Amino acid sequence: MGRSPCCEKAHTNKGAWTKEEDLKLISYIKAHGEGCWRSLPKAAGLLRCGKSCRLRWINYLRPDLKRxxxxxxxxxxxxxxxxxxxxxxxxxxxxxxxxxxxxxxxxxxxxxxxxxxxxxxxxxxxxxxxxxxxxxxxxxxxxETAAPKASATDSCDETNSSGGSQDDDRDGYLDLNLALSISLPHRSPKRSQPSEPLTSAATSSSPQAICLCCHLGFQSSEACSCHTTQNPHVLRVIRRLEEAQH
DNA sequence: AATGTATGCAACCGCGACGAA
DNA sequence: ATTCGTCGCGGTTGCATACAT
CATH class of the missing domain: 1.10.10.60 (Homeodomain-like)
Structure with missing residues (x-):
């Protein structure tokens, strides 16, 4: 039961991108946005697979990159x-x-x-x-753990009660804003519908909407800024952590 | 100047997660 | 509940350049 290839490899370019390809990709995304990566190459007139286009855009062509x-x-x-x-x-x-x-x-x-x-x-x-x-x-x-996502949350819930060296461990992080309100760089519309109910759930109604720093026991510290985030992706991450716990 | 080696970066590959059918 | 298509991530590779001999 093999996995189907992500694209028709026989007719795609590989390796370094040319200036022309870059320009095609940039102009297409400027005009149409980041839509479906699979169909983008064809629509943009590129002989590349969608993954390659996505990678090129995210890692190199995005206008907000610092370099x-x-x-x-x-x-x-x-x-x-x-x-x-x-x-x-x-x-x-x-x-x-x-x-x-x-x-x-x-x-x-x-x-x-x-x-x-x-x-x-x-x-x-x-x-x-x-x-x-x-x-x-x-x-x-x-x-280093078998269940990484669970371990992050477990460390919070369990060490809060068990004490141990958690306080010492935290010292290195106190100056970090750990409200992993991760501004995941450009999600495709498909996966981040603005109309998704997640936003409201994350900000107000859902008792599940707790940022990671809260999970880690930082909610009383300055590191916690979950109450300020409006990013629906926060909840996505948190939800996964929640699920990993159960 | 020529060759070998080290380094840095862009790109590819494979897999897991997720949503839709 | 299952299958399928797509996306995104992390690990790895390979090329270009810098540096050393």
Whole structure:
């Protein structure tokens, strides 16, 4: 039972994008918006698969991209977020306006890993390279657990009652806005209908609408800004966390 | 100047999640 | 409840460039 290919590979270009292809993609999206990626290439006159178009747009052509070097503040933010979220590059990117998950992932692998190693910090555990001492950013590492999404929430609910070193662990995050009101970069209309009831549920009526920082026990801190978010995607993330718990 | 090696980045691949039928 | 199509994510690859010898 094989999976059908995402596109007709025999008639698609691969590899680096040409200026002409870029222009076609940009002008099409400017005119029609980010619609269905699968049909976009044909409509735009591109011999590319939809995935390739999406990637090119998100990682390179989007007008709101920053480009350029990462600042020291961005470095530190990425390190902290990675300590909390693990290799969830899209979530990390959501906290860094103008940066893409791919860019951050590359930057992590080429720069920050080395930076941490030079500090004597293990880039995966965020703890000291030698010795099993408590990690510098000791939030449960999603990539190290069997159920990453559940672990993030479990760490909140369970450690709140069990105490432990949670308070110590939080110290590294207190200056972070962890209301993962992740401004997921451009969702397709199909998946983020403005008319979806999620918005209102997230902001007012639903008791389920609790931001991740609340889940992590930060609701009494300045880090929590769930009450300010209007982003329906917040609830999407939260809902998944909720589901993972049950 | 030529060659080898390291580095950085763009792009691809495979898989899981999700919604619609 | 199941299947199918699509999207998005994370890991990996491969090319271009920089740097060293």
């Amino acid at each position: 350029g070097n990462f600042t020291e503040e961005e470095d530190e933010l990425i390190i902290k977020l990675h300590g909390l979220l693990g290799n969830k590059w899209s979530l990390i990117a959501g906290r860094l306006p103008g940066r893409t998950d791919n860019e951050i992932k590359n930057y992590w692998n080429t720069h920050i890993k080395r930076k941490l190693l030079s500090r004597g910090i293990d880039p995966q555990t965020h703890g000291p390279i030698n010795g099993g001492a408590t990690a510098a950013f000791a939030a449960p590492h999603p990539s």
